Amino acid sequence: MTILNNKTQQSSGRQGVTSRKRTRKNDPERVRADIMRVATREFSEKGLSGARIDEIAEKTQTSKRMIYYYFQDKETLYLRALEQSYQAVRHKEGELDLDHLPPVDALARLVAFTFGHHISHPDFIRMVMIENIHHGRYLGQSEFIQSLNAGAIEELERIYRRGVTSGDFRDDLDPLELHWLISALSFFNVSNQYTFSHIFNWDQAAPDNQKILQGHVIDMVMRYVLSREAMLRHLDGQPDPQA
Amino acid sequence: MTILNNKTQQSSGRQGVTSRKRTRKNDPERVRADIMRVATREFSEKGLSGARIDEIAEKTQTSKRMIYYYFQDKETLYLRALEQSYQAVRHKEGELDLDHLPPVDALARLVAFTFGHHISHPDFIRMVMIENIHHGRYLGQSEFIQSLNAGAIEELERIYRRGVTSGDFRDDLDPLELHWLISALSFFNVSNQYTFSHIFNWDQAAPDNQKILQGHVIDMVMRYVLSREAMLRHLDGQPDPQA
DNA sequence: TTCATAATGTACGAAATGGTACGTATAGTC
């Protein structure tokens, strides 16, 4: 039972250069954010059951005690990490500034952005995958995420309506279903890159191939949405007359 | 140290109706298959780290000992379950009998089948999701899976080539990339149904909506693959002249 | 200054969990 009792004089030797005494600084916001940052990475990498609270604590500036102080238990911590993941990828409306573009260009750009945005946030993708493995049980508990994403398709809706009005787009599509199609292609590109690459011995993540796939996705969506007339122009490679 | 030693006369009371004595029957194949069946379900439901060997053992007719006897450790068991999942969904070439159909019809049918096939095998989808969470580390160890899927796109390749020859399809597509597009749409439909349904308050799994989505996917792929001429026929709703 | 409350650190515990030691039974071969 040799318990070393080095309470005093035991300094982490990291944050205090001037004061060598143990002058603890209370900084709840920082501690919370620190935990969240580490937890999000751990959960997204290893899943809810794979992540270890002790490991999260170690990678933190603080202790395991604080995790349970700010978040009741592992599941709550996971839920908060999930929420933060969703929040982190949510881009502000109008950030793309698409409303001034002709519908055809606007849609092409939105699809291109969505595709790239998914690539830029692999840990978000992983969190969503993990959450789906859990049948969306935790997401269902979060009214926060629901409200957050409620307006996620407003931008697409505006573009689509403009396109229908201008005659560039067919008028029989549902923006939600269109969003589903775009999401599917963008999501799969990140989520399944490992298995797909392995099985077909094809380096899907290689920049060249990513460019090819992005081109396919954009073109595929455009061809699906364009009206008959716009499609003919598209097939003939003619520029948009409005441009 | 009270150890109850009820070795004899301790019968599970399940499998033997006639013989009341403990007449154990050696049946390696059955034991192995039993373990595999349970393990596959457990892993696909809870992931590699979430699944519990003890729980798998409990749901088995046999004991934990046997799991380690036939499979060295948890990871090997997972790998075998992964392999079995891939094997289970692999359908035989020609099973669909598409080669006698005109290319346009054949492709539409292949897409429809792929979409439905994914729906019919949710645990396979889950295993693939889980494996991607693990960066495809285990799949990489299995030459079995790779050889299994090598010919997975041969059917699509044949159809595509026929379509190019007949003039129904454009000639600038790569069958592998085409397969990627079809897979993405079919996979996402199962993998992300929980989060997507929740976020947009839309019951994606409802039969009506599944029909709608399947229609979108088929039509989207067709529009992407059709040649200019075939596209015009398609847009005008005219039947395939070859039919 | 006093005092209450929020914030933090250390050590520990109970249960879960992957894996194994050890012994027994089965079945095919000679």
Added chain:
DNA sequence: GACTATACGTACCATTTCGTACATTATGAA
């Protein structure tokens, strides 16, 4: 029937892992 390799069961162990008891310090208000 004797023998041996394979198949199988029970109890157990070492470690991991989530979570907490308990003590202490910081901070702001009265």
